[in-house]
Amino acid sequence: MTRPIRATIDLSALRGNCAVARQCAGAARLWAVLKANAYGHGLMRAAEALDDIADGYALLDLDDAVALREAGFRQPILLLEGFFEADELPLFTEYSLTPVVHTLDQVDMLASTVLPARLPVYLKLNTGMNRLGLSAEEFHPVLTALETAPSVAAVTLMTHFADADLARGIAWQLVRFDEFAQGCDHPVSLANSAALLRFPEARRGWARPGIMLYGASPFPQDESAEALGLRPVMTLSSQIIAVQELKAGERVGYGGIFTAERPMRIGIVACGYADGYPRHAPSGTPILVEGRRTRTVGRVSMDMIMVDLEGLTEAGIGSPVVLWGEGLPVDDVATAAGTVSYELLCALTARVPVTEVNA
Numbered sequence: 001m002t003r004p005i006r007a008t009i010d011l012s013a014l015r016g017n018c019a020v021a022r023q024c025a026g027a028a029r030l031w032a033v034l035k036a037n038a039y040g041h042g043l044m045r046a047a048e049a050l051d052d053i054a055d056g057y058a059l060l061d062l063d064d065a066v067a068l069r070e071a072g073f074r075q076p077i078l079l080l081e082g083f084f085e086a087d088e089l090p091l092f093t094e095y096s097l098t099p100v101v102h103t104l105d106q107v108d109m110l111a112s113t114v115l116p117a118r119l120p121v122y123l124k125l126n127t128g129m130n131r132l133g134l135s136a137e138e139f140h141p142v143l144t145a146l147e148t149a150p151s152v153a154a155v156t157l158m159t160h161f162a163d164a165d166l167a168r169g170i171a172w173q174l175v176r177f178d179e180f181a182q183g184c185d186h187p188v189s190l191a192n193s194a195a196l197l198r199f200p201e202a203r204r205g206w207a208r209p210g211i212m213l214y215g216a217s218p219f220p221q222d223e224s225a226e227a228l229g230l231r232p233v234m235t236l237s238s239q240i241i242a243v244q245e246l247k248a249g250e251r252v253g254y255g256g257i258f259t260a261e262r263p264m265r266i267g268i269v270a271c272g273y274a275d276g277y278p279r280h281a282p283s284g285t286p287i288l289v290e291g292r293r294t295r296t297v298g299r300v301s302m303d304m305i306m307v308d309l310e311g312l313t314e315a316g317i318g319s320p321v322v323l324w325g326e327g328l329p330v331d332d333v334a335t336a337a338g339t340v341s342y343e344l345l346c347a348l349t350a351r352v353p354v355t356e357v358n359a
């Protein structure tokens, strides 16, 4: 028998979540965001599952985009950071890829490169995130330059929201975006998952949902994934591989950061930070054993986690454990660990065997 850890990827949940995004988007079209190996779920697997549901795929790496084309995917592909060097541009035309253009350097590269076909581009505008995008001063001359550049086809105006999941919302950025876009009739692309779910006014042009496709909530403090109609796609599961009986006062694991206050049974689970479980998850992080919710105790180690078996008299070696997914929302684990579902899902490591289900 092999080490019992598994990531089970539920393709029907992925498709169902995309259908929720589709419904929410109304007339807007959907880029399924597949960056970071489809948030840890597997790029090709996710692309295949969403083939007839998403209108296009948004990703980060040129190699991934080329791999999708070589695998036969024909839908539009958006590269969210565009190109980094002018010598990548011929690949964009060869493989029909759409770059995001967010710097003057990229504009110069586009304007000075002769291409065999015109490229559609997404022009990214900085409306307050202050990460990528052109300023209001840069925008108009650049738009004119792109509209007249022989290498450029249609220009779509795009921005990204910093607070769509928070109380501040998107209105303050939308006002700025509409100022930018005033007087032009270019297509637009605005909404991430949080904006798509929360703000009807962001459901224009092409939406860019990511996290909701994978069944996690973009605002877990306010609304659970389940309440949003989303189902977990990744279930990380394993088993108990050993049991220890502790006396009162005994400590657990590296650094002995957890001390048993009374005699207790603990289970040792085959899952650690080398599988992608967060090392910073404190004692008390929720975990399922035999389908029942208990808590981790002690420090997460490379290959193992310890769990409290109080009240789980039937649990022992071989008992099934769910780290997150079916029965235990990844958002609950992320919240306990002081992070977000995105980080946990993306962090799944290559050593974890993946099983697909299509229930």
Ligand SMILES: *Cc1c(COP(=O)(O)O)cnc(C)c1O
Binding pocket: 033, 035, 080, 160, 191, 192, 193, 194, 208, 209, 210, 211, 212, 218
């Ligand atoms: C990652 C990303 C998204 C998707 O965001 P979610 O919060 O996962 O929905 C959308 N747009 C851009 C530009 C991104 O980088």
